[in-house]
Amino acid sequence: MEKVILITGASTGIGRETVKLFQAKNWKVAATMRRPEESEDLQKIVDVECFRLDVTDIDSIKAAIAGTIEKFGRIDAVVNNAGYGVVGPFEATTLEQVQRQVDTNLIGLMNVCREIIPYFREQKRGHIVNVASVGGRMTFPLYSVYHATKWAVEGFSESLQHELDQFNIRVKIIEPGPIKSDFYARSQVVAEKEGLHAYDHFVGKVLPNMQKAGAEAPDGTVVAQTIYDAVTDGSKRLRYPINTKGMLLARRFLPDSVFNRLIRLVIAK
Numbered sequence: 001m002e003k004v005i006l007i008t009g010a011s012t013g014i015g016r017e018t019v020k021l022f023q024a025k026n027w028k029v030a031a032t033m034r035r036p037e038e039s040e041d042l043q044k045i046v047d048v049e050c051f052r053l054d055v056t057d058i059d060s061i062k063a064a065i066a067g068t069i070e071k072f073g074r075i076d077a078v079v080n081n082a083g084y085g086v087v088g089p090f091e092a093t094t095l096e097q098v099q100r101q102v103d104t105n106l107i108g109l110m111n112v113c114r115e116i117i118p119y120f121r122e123q124k125r126g127h128i129v130n131v132a133s134v135g136g137r138m139t140f141p142l143y144s145v146y147h148a149t150k151w152a153v154e155g156f157s158e159s160l161q162h163e164l165d166q167f168n169i170r171v172k173i174i175e176p177g178p179i180k181s182d183f184y185a186r187s188q189v190v191a192e193k194e195g196l197h198a199y200d201h202f203v204g205k206v207l208p209n210m211q212k213a214g215a216e217a218p219d220g221t222v223v224a225q226t227i228y229d230a231v232t233d234g235s236k237r238l239r240y241p242i243n244t245k246g247m248l249l250a251r252r253f254l255p256d257s258v259f260n261r262l263i264r265l266v267i268a269k
Contacts, residue, residue, distance in 0.1 A: 004072040005231070006030040006064065008053055008112060009082030011039050013181035014131065017220040018079060018227050023048050025228060030068040030075075055082045055108025061115050069119075077127035077231045078116050080109040087207070088191030089199040090144045097191060098145050105149035110156065121167045127231045128169065130157045131223075134177040134244050138251045138259075140267055141206050161238055172230040177243040178217035205268050218243055 005022050009015040010031035019031045023045055031042050032053035043050045049071050053064040068075055084104040086097045113128055120126030135143060136150035154173060161171040190207070226240050241248055251259055 002026070002028055003076040004028040004030065004068065004074050005077040005079065006032060006068050006075055007079040007081055008032050008055060010042070010050075011035070014176070014179065014220040014223045015079075015081040016042070017224040018081065019048060020045075021221070021224040021228055028072040030064065030072070032064050055111055056103050058111055058115070061112055065115055065119065074123075075116070075119065075126070077129060078112060079129045079131065079227055080112050081131045082108060083131070085143075085146045085188040086191055087142050087146060087188060087210075088203065089142065089196070092191040092193040092196055092199070093145055094191070097189065101145045101149055105146070106152045106156070109153060113160065117164065117169070120164075120169045125168045126170070127172060128160070128164075129172045129174060129227055129230055131174045131176070131227075132157070134175050134241065134247060136173075136175060137248060140210065140263060142203065142210075158238065165236070170236060171238065173239045174223065174227055174230065175239060175241040175244070175248075176223050177241070177245060177247065178213040179223060179243065180214055180217045180219045202268065209267050209269070
């Protein structure tokens, strides 16, 4: 039986690679994004249909889910991949930047879950895959607001799995470490405040190291493959870390004081 997946944030990066992989694995794919008219190449792929979906717009979520069911007859899995990142000193962030960060990475993800859960519950099966981050279980300097949302996604997803297990709905958390993508250029904003220069030296050391880590990392295909594995492995496994290079293991066993000192030595060197 043919299966169907709906993916948010599918126009670029991890989302785009996930669309291509699932299509290659003979899935029907609803590739959703805020501006589907800009993804004509995706629309030309067999068994891929592009829908407008803005995770901050409930009506667009409802319409994309309904459109997917009308087009393909069902939905078997949903991947919450849409994301945004504001980086820099928290003191430099604006209320609008913080609100957009929370609305996209957390509230938007919850919006999609709220709309798809009744459908999955009625059909007594389904997969919800939430793309979090290694930054949902550890932190780096200058990413405080981003981390706040990813830690929240971790807690939300872990709790949600307890509620949905009775309906045969699997919740999965994908935790990428550094990944080479256009996230750093397209979806990341550096917070700056006029007249605030106290952090300039620190920012000048940290951000290039973070950018370098992304530039030297594997690309989004490794995340796409992990998402595919999470959806198809038949397990109740919750977390799927990727390219963490032992960081989560170190975070688990080292005292906070030691681990945080290591982070500062590596990132702010």
